Amino acid sequence: MNKIFITGVSGLLGQALVEMFLQNxxxxxxxxxxxxxxxxxxxxxxxxxLSSLKKIRNFLGRNQPDLSGCExxxxxxxxxxxxxxxxxxxxxxxxxxxxxxxxxxxxTDFFIQQTRLRSVINIGFENIGKIxxxxxxxxxxxxxNALLLITKSHAETYQPIRFNLVSSVSLNGASEILKKNxxxxxxxxxxxIFRIIGSNKSGLNxxxx
Ligand SMILES: NC(=O)c1ccc[n+]([C@@H]2O[C@H](COP(=O)([O-])OP(=O)(O)OC[C@H]3O[C@@H](n4cnc5c(N)ncnc54)[C@H](OP(=O)(O)O)[C@@H]3O)[C@@H](O)[C@H]2O)c1
Numbered sequence: 001m002n003k004i005f006i007t008g009v010s011g012l013l014g015q016a017l018v019e020m021f022l023q024n025x026x027x028x029x030x031x032x033x034x035x036x037x038x039x040x041x042x043x044x045x046x047x048x049x050l051s052s053l054k055k056i057r058n059f060l061g062r063n064q065p066d067l068s069g070c071e072x073x074x075x076x077x078x079x080x081x082x083x084x085x086x087x088x089x090x091x092x093x094x095x096x097x098x099x100x101x102x103x104x105x106x107x108t109d110f111f112i113q114q115t116r117l118r119s120v121i122n123i124g125f126e127n128i129g130k131i132x133x134x135x136x137x138x139x140x141x142x143x144x145n146a147l148l149l150i151t152k153s154h155a156e157t158y159q160p161i162r163f164n165l166v167s168s169v170s171l172n173g174a175s176e177i178l179k180k181n182x183x184x185x186x187x188x189x190x191x192x193i194f195r196i197i198g199s200n201k202s203g204l205n206x207x208x209x
Contacts, residue, residue: 124167155203
């Protein structure tokens with residue numbers, strides 16, 4: 001049975017990802033922070049606070065026996081900060097860079113070193129790859145675009161491991177909707193992620209609307 005580790009499984013996209021991978025005969029190791037999902041066959045929930053490198057390393061260390069069997073990884077955790085540019089401080093940039101980029105790097109490095117990693121999906125956002133001005137989500141946009149560069153660089157460096165980045169417009173049910181007339185169901189995004197993680201493609205930046 002294929003085994004996958006997914007961060008943030010108690011969130012909107014995370015729940016849809018768990019459902020998609022369980023339906024397709026994966027064993028899912030799912031990370032959550034404060035909201036433990038209900039027990040399910042072929043799933044194990046791993047509690048962890050990912051808010052500092054020390055906490056991430058503790059989380060990875062104590063779950064090493066479970067995680068070392070995973071060949072698939074989805075770095076789904078990645079919070080957004082909504083704030084006018086004029087109100088931003090350096091802390092806001094640090095926050096979004098840490099939570100969207102460093103968490104993914106730290107977890108990915110662990111998997112590269114300690115597992116037989118085959119495929120990784122990182123998660124972007126709707127304007128990924130576009131050079132444009134922002135009014136409300138600048139630190140998040142910077143962080144997600146850094147993640148895109150990292151994804152493409154890892155794809156080149158760590159062949160034959162596959163690294164792809166999947167983005168979407170706002171998810172149905174999200175508390176922050178960037179463009180009101182454009183949303184997508186988490187299930188549709190999860191289905192595309194499932195398709196891409198199993199393909200032989202690497203270094204892709206895929207947008208789902
Ligand atoms: N929402 C959107 O419209 C949208 C659009 C495009 C891209 N994305 C991207 O899609 C991905 C998933 O987003 P989402 O909206 O589905 O997320 P979400 O619903 O906001 O879920 C947040 C997740 O983060 C966990 N979490 C919160 N604080 C944490 C901490 N200190 N340490 C560890 N985990 C913590 C939560 O765990 P608990 O609930 O257990 O505390 C939960 O599982 C993200 O990368 C996001 O940037 C989202």
